[in-house]
Amino acid sequence: SGRPRRPAAVRALRRPGIAYDDIPATLAAGAVEPGDPGYRSVRSTYLRGGNPGLVLRPRTPAEVSDAIGFARRHTDLPLGIRSGGHGVSGRSTNDGGIVIDLSAMNRIEVIDPARRLVRIGPGATWKQVAAALDAYGWAIGSGDYGGVGVGGLATAGGIGFLSREHGLTIDHLIAVEMVLADGSLVRATATENPDLFWGVRGAGANFGVVTAFELQAHEVAEVGSAQLMLVVPDLEEALLRFGEIATSAPRDTTVFLVTGPPQPGGSVIQLYGLVDSSDPETIIERLNPFAGLGSLVQQQVVLARYTDVMNQAPDVGSDGHHGHGEPHSHSGLIAALTPEFARDAAAMLRTGGVQFFQLRTMGGAIAEIDRGETAFPHREAAFQVTGLGGNRRALDAAWDGLRNHLDGLYLSFETDTDPGRLADAFGDRALDRLREIKRRYDPQNLFRDNFNIAPHFNSNNDPAEEA
Numbered sequence: 001s002g003r004p005r006r007p008a009a010v011r012a013l014r015r016p017g018i019a020y021d022d023i024p025a026t027l028a029a030g031a032v033e034p035g036d037p038g039y040r041s042v043r044s045t046y047l048r049g050g051n052p053g054l055v056l057r058p059r060t061p062a063e064v065s066d067a068i069g070f071a072r073r074h075t076d077l078p079l080g081i082r083s084g085g086h087g088v089s090g091r092s093t094n095d096g097g098i099v100i101d102l103s104a105m106n107r108i109e110v111i112d113p114a115r116r117l118v119r120i121g122p123g124a125t126w127k128q129v130a131a132a133l134d135a136y137g138w139a140i141g142s143g144d145y146g147g148v149g150v151g152g153l154a155t156a157g158g159i160g161f162l163s164r165e166h167g168l169t170i171d172h173l174i175a176v177e178m179v180l181a182d183g184s185l186v187r188a189t190a191t192e193n194p195d196l197f198w199g200v201r202g203a204g205a206n207f208g209v210v211t212a213f214e215l216q217a218h219e220v221a222e223v224g225s226a227q228l229m230l231v232v233p234d235l236e237e238a239l240l241r242f243g244e245i246a247t248s249a250p251r252d253t254t255v256f257l258v259t260g261p262p263q264p265g266g267s268v269i270q271l272y273g274l275v276d277s278s279d280p281e282t283i284i285e286r287l288n289p290f291a292g293l294g295s296l297v298q299q300q301v302v303l304a305r306y307t308d309v310m311n312q313a314p315d316v317g318s319d320g321h322h323g324h325g326e327p328h329s330h331s332g333l334i335a336a337l338t339p340e341f342a343r344d345a346a347a348m349l350r351t352g353g354v355q356f357f358q359l360r361t362m363g364g365a366i367a368e369i370d371r372g373e374t375a376f377p378h379r380e381a382a383f384q385v386t387g388l389g390g391n392r393r394a395l396d397a398a399w400d401g402l403r404n405h406l407d408g409l410y411l412s413f414e415t416d417t418d419p420g421r422l423a424d425a426f427g428d429r430a431l432d433r434l435r436e437i438k439r440r441y442d443p444q445n446l447f448r449d450n451f452n453i454a455p456h457f458n459s460n461n462d463p464a465e466e467a
């Protein structure tokens with residue numbers, strides 16, 4: 001393939017089953033294997049440690065197609081698709097398999113200023129997107145963390161600071177271009193390959209590698225950016241009141257809550273979010289009810305540009321991500337923050353099994369999109385609930401106390417790979433349709449590193465061994 005021959009010491013670290021000598025010529029120069037000097041910077045992701053046998057780094061859709069062709073010859077090995085490397089459900093690294101790393105495909109380009117249409121490569125991060133759009137006075141809502149990649153988030157949902165006002169990130173999508181399992185390049189829009197376009201908006205990881213996203217931005221001027229830390233004597237009461245305040249706030253205001261196990265003397269809760277207003281009085285008025293939830297121990301409220309909000313995430317250095325081990329995280333959606341939920345959530349936190357507990361406020365524009373319009377069906381949810389824990393068993397046991405309140409989940413914050421979670425994520429109707437699309441576009445199940453919708457199921461509702 002024209003690859004420089006590796007010294008014996010490097011070759012000794014190669015993993016079995018990979019045809020290193022047959023790496024396509026177009027990918028040879030950028031390919032990284034375990035003994036290479038650059039391996040350290042590409043092996044792991046933000047949350048996971050990894051030991052892939054080969055990392056391919058395409059720069060164009062044609063090279064992505066070459067990489068997929070190579071992966072098709074190695075279907076017995078794990079395959080990870082990596083954009084920004086912040087996957088939680090998405091296993092964008094692995095042990096002994098192949099990773100297709102799209103970080104070089106990070107171009108951000110305004111394609112229609114009048115309609116505010118922007119074309120973005122999967123490898124861009126949301127802080128790069130925010131910085132590029134700042135000059136136009138525009139923004140595309142993503143999440144709460146600018147380090148996250150475009151590829152993983154824009155194929156799953158995108159619940160963030162502007163979602164109540166403008167919808168999920170997938171609701172901004174006008175078109176995607178992708179490379180399918182057979183290596184072909186396709187474009188999907190509402191009228192061109194509409195089934196694929198529907199499925200990509202919520203379950204995109206299953207159907208191919210998106211090489212470009214076209215999204216419509218919104219005009220966003222200066223915003224109020226808020227971080228409040230409070231101590232509350234009674235967590236149950238505070239959660240309940242937070243639920244009332246966060247859901248009754250105008251759509252310009254989105255506040256998320258993070259807490260952990262209670263401390264002696266009370267619980268520490270962090271509230272952080274955004275008020276889409278440039279008027280200091282409006283910002284204070286919107287935030288006052290939140291500040292009243294407990295004793296304020298720390299606060300920062302500033303008038304900022306959206307790019308400054310996204311920029312709070314530090315840059316990933318040239319030596320890459322350094323995640324290690326495996327994260328354990330569960331997601332659930334709730335239609336309303338009821339007194340029973342607040343009680344059971346507080347009890348769950350007292351067990352210590354959940355170290356990081358988060359409530360993301362939804363509603364507003366998210367709920368205005370029809371349930372069947374995208375593969376993210378849970379339009380009526382009021383909150384997305386996340387629980388993270390260091391010990392999987394303790395986390396699962398604690399989370400069981402919440403299950404009867406949950407109605408669906410958001411796949412991006414769920415690490416459970418039980419096929420039963422698929423119905424929670426998509427609902428039975430959408431799941432049937434997704435499976436049909438999967439059979440059409442990826443019958444061999446090449447793309448399976450993230451909430452895998454297996455093309456064929458046996459009678460136990462487990463992925464069939466062999467089609």
Ligand SMILES: Cc1cc2nc3c(=O)[nH]c(=O)nc-3n(C[C@H](O)[C@H](O)[C@H](O)COP(=O)(O)OP(=O)(O)OC[C@H]3O[C@@H](n4cnc5c(N)ncnc54)[C@H](O)[C@@H]3O)c2cc1C
Pocket residue numbers: 045046047080081082083084085086087088089090091092102122142143144145147148149150151152153155156157158159160204205206208209210211412413449450
């Ligand atoms: C610190 C942190 C904060 C977060 N905040 C938010 C938030 O506010 N809102 C929210 O909605 N989510 C949030 N998430 C979840 C995040 O959206 C997902 O983890 C997402 O998958 C990360 O995208 P990535 O490109 O960085 O990840 P990667 O690890 O690169 O990819 C994750 C998975 O996405 C799929 N994928 C990646 N690129 C492509 C592509 N080009 N085509 C097809 N499939 C692809 C693959 O299956 C891959 O395994 C957060 C995650 C973290 C770690």
